[in-house]
Amino acid sequence: MKINISQLHHDKLSDSQLTDLLFKNLVDDYEKGDVIFVPGSSKAVIYRLPKAIQLYNEGRANKILFSGGVIWEGTNLTEAQLLKQRAIQLGVPEEDILTEGLSLHTKENVLASLLILDRAFELNNIKRILVVTSSYHMRRTHLNLKTYLPDWIQFSICPVDDTTTKVDNWFLTSYGRERVEMEANKIINYVKQGSIMDEIIEIAEN
Incomplete structure (x- = not known):
């Protein structure tokens, strides 16, 4: 069935519906x-970076923008700095890398990247962005x-799988289930709050 995300209730969704909400038609x-x-x-660095470098090496885009200002335990670098450092080690020229290091969550990744994109390209010149993130987060x-x-x-959707939260295995572990249910809750709540746009999606009947 086709339904607006705003009409969903995360705690009433079946496993099939959760799968469709997060994964369906994102290819x-x-x-x-x-x-x-x-x-x-x-x-x-483990899951998303290899896909980004693959796309770059295939010539699908000539620049990579790494976004993220969180500093995780065990490092003093932001997410964007870590990704840039490793990308350079893997052969991506520094001049082809853009970084945004202020954002602390997904909405801020997008908002804070607007200025970086405008300075690098001018927004009116951008026609298509290739989006690389985890499948369940896409x-x-x-x-x-x-x-x-x-x-x-x-936007071209370029999802990557991690080990525990894939379309065909998230429901097999408590960790995968927790991540998917939390993600579905976030999406539905943010849509209902007006933080992100509503959208019609296709999900299973039950």
Whole structure:
């Protein structure tokens, strides 16, 4: 069935519906873009960075923007700085890397990156952004981008899987289930609060 996210209640969704809310119809269209956008996380270097470098090496975009100001335990670098450092070690030229190091969560990743993108390209020149984040996190990231970036910018969805929160295994562990249920709760609440735009999605009947 097709339904607005604002009509959902996270605590009443079946496993199939949770799967559809987070994962369904979020697939790569293989278009080229102007920049690869990578929001940070505690394990972004492990999971998200390789995908971003792959897209860069394939020539799908000539710049990578790493976003994230959180400093995780065991380092004194922000998420964006860590991603940049490792990307350079893996052969990405420093001049092709942009960083945003103030944001503390997904909405701020998008908002704080607006100025970086405008300074690097001027927003009116950006036609398409390649979005790289964890599969279960992609819906919320995409909705934030669609809410806060100009409507002429298109997005190519380039999700990456971690080990425990994939479309076919999140329900097998308490950790994966907790992450998916928390993510669904965030998406629905943020839509109802007006923080991110509502959207019609297709989910299972039960």
